[in-house]
Amino acid sequence: MDMYSMTADLCRRLAGRVPDDYINVTRSHFSAGEFASGLQATILGLQDQHIAITDDEADLIGRLLIDAELDSDEMDAIPRTSVAPPVEYEFNPGEADGLPDPSPADRIIRELAVQRNYRWIGRTWRTPLTEYSNAAIWLYLVKTAPGIEEFGEFSLIDSRFSCDLGVKWLMEVFDETANLPMYHRAALSSAKQIWPD
Numbered sequence: 001m002d003m004y005s006m007t008a009d010l011c012r013r014l015a016g017r018v019p020d021d022y023i024n025v026t027r028s029h030f031s032a033g034e035f036a037s038g039l040q041a042t043i044l045g046l047q048d049q050h051i052a053i054t055d056d057e058a059d060l061i062g063r064l065l066i067d068a069e070l071d072s073d074e075m076d077a078i079p080r081t082s083v084a085p086p087v088e089y090e091f092n093p094g095e096a097d098g099l100p101d102p103s104p105a106d107r108i109i110r111e112l113a114v115q116r117n118y119r120w121i122g123r124t125w126r127t128p129l130t131e132y133s134n135a136a137i138w139l140y141l142v143k144t145a146p147g148i149e150e151f152g153e154f155s156l157i158d159s160r161f162s163c164d165l166g167v168k169w170l171m172e173v174f175d176e177t178a179n180l181p182m183y184h185r186a187a188l189s190s191a192k193q194i195w196p197d
Helices: 001-016 020-031 035-049 055-067 073-077 103-116 152-164 183-190
Strands: 089-092 120-128 139-143 170-175 190-197
Touching: 001 020, 001 035, 001 055, 001 170, 020 035, 020 152, 035 055, 035 073, 035 152, 055 073, 089 183, 103 120, 103 139, 103 152, 103 190, 120 183, 139 152, 139 183, 152 170, 170 183
Parallel strands: 139 170
Antiparallel strands: 089 120, 120 139, 120 190
């Protein structure tokens, strides 16, 4: 597995577990090819929030640190867990009253789907189950063709949402053949399909 694939795998594993702001900064660094800065942001987020990682995740981070020629000593301060923690969110298609209107973002991401040849897009409302989880928010799930640069597509969608709408909805962009963690599978099971129409 090359460095890009490993970093994409790492971000998928940590999504929903580290604060959204941390994972978004990490993805932005990786999108720009700043792998060392992205890894440092990842480790800072894990240490700052006392988030435990599995042995497989620790091994993945360790290999990335070696490839990026970074010191692995800071890994010692990150707690370990024998199994990945349960998903701490409830997902639903967003049909309840009082939720923010997602239609402007839907229109933008449908436009991008045509331009960028996305395979499938779903949207779900993510609600935290504990006070320590991230906030309630719209989450878009974007499946791409194999070989598409996930971080680049993430940055493109994020930029359009921010610049055109002034909103910071979440995105998870992944190769349609990717092995997805529980967080993504739970979100997909309750997502409303918005592309193809």
